Amino acid sequence: MSGINYKLWANYIYQISCRYINPGESSVIELAAGNGNLSKHLSKKFASYLASDNSISMLKNFKAKKIDRVCFDMIYPSVNKQFDLIICSFDSINYILSKQKLKTFFRNISGLLNTDGIFLFDAGLIRNSLHHQKYAVKNGRIKNISFKRKSIYLQKSRIHKNIFEFYFQDGTKIKEIHRQKIFELKELFNIIDQCNLFVVECFKAFTFKDCKAHNFRAQFVVKRKNRC
Numbered sequence: 001m002s003g004i005n006y007k008l009w010a011n012y013i014y015q016i017s018c019r020y021i022n023p024g025e026s027s028v029i030e031l032a033a034g035n036g037n038l039s040k041h042l043s044k045k046f047a048s049y050l051a052s053d054n055s056i057s058m059l060k061n062f063k064a065k066k067i068d069r070v071c072f073d074m075i076y077p078s079v080n081k082q083f084d085l086i087i088c089s090f091d092s093i094n095y096i097l098s099k100q101k102l103k104t105f106f107r108n109i110s111g112l113l114n115t116d117g118i119f120l121f122d123a124g125l126i127r128n129s130l131h132h133q134k135y136a137v138k139n140g141r142i143k144n145i146s147f148k149r150k151s152i153y154l155q156k157s158r159i160h161k162n163i164f165e166f167y168f169q170d171g172t173k174i175k176e177i178h179r180q181k182i183f184e185l186k187e188l189f190n191i192i193d194q195c196n197l198f199v200v201e202c203f204k205a206f207t208f209k210d211c212k213a214h215n216f217r218a219q220f221v222v223k224r225k226n227r228c
């Protein structure tokens with residue numbers, strides 16, 4: 001996650017949200033917030049802000065300790081409240097590996113949104129995975145930990161694997177495999193439509209232009225249909 005300009009990213013999300021809600025009066029939940037890279041920039045701008053992730057270690061190492069945090073799997077959010085804004089960023093949606101689970105996720109999002117609330121999420125698209133495939137091995141360093149990232153995109157299954165090896169100063173090594181499913185834009189539109197939600201806008205990420213299937217990443221703005 002190093003090298004990402006989270007301040008700019010947060011500002012982009014904020015600008016979108018201002019088109020639909022009044023931030024100073026709005027309640028927000030961020031799903032898959034990781035260790036709070038975005039939350040630390042966004043939380044001050046909204047009336048209330050709850051961050052969540054299914055990794056307890058991410059939440060423990062949170063960048064902004066004052067923000068309320070809760071640990072759950074975003075497919076089955078265990079929070080008994082509705083929100084004006086739901087955020088799920090940086091390809092976190094791609095961690096949901098099957099259409100069935102994605103449907104469950106979106107249906108539960110519908111229940112989590114206030115009537116006029118919005119759901120903002122981005123999704124990595126095929127071009128993004130093919131691009132990373134070209135530069136398949138990356139070495140880097142975060143503080144005292146060096147790492148190697150190997151990127152493999154399996155075109156048939158559309159599974160993108162990022163294999164991380166972390167090397168610590170005491171000589172220990174940890175390996176983590178992150179699997180992401182790369183859905184096509186039209187699949188995402190179809191699934192959303194089946195889940196009591198609709199797409200208000202879909203931007204080429206970091207712009208306000210319409211997203212095309214060949215773009216790197218899509219930024220969705222989604223709202224709830226009327227209750228069934």
Ligand SMILES: C[S@@+](CC[C@H](N)C(=O)[O-])C[C@H]1O[C@@H](n2cnc3c(N)ncnc32)[C@H](O)[C@@H]1O
Pocket residue numbers: 001031032033034035036037038052053054055058072073074075088089090091092095096
């Ligand atoms: C690429 S990181 C993005 C983190 C954060 N949104 C950011 O921009 O830095 C993906 C995050 O999704 C979380 N995650 C993956 N699957 C999840 C799930 N089913 N429920 C909740 N969090 C999940 C991971 O723990 C990780 O923190």
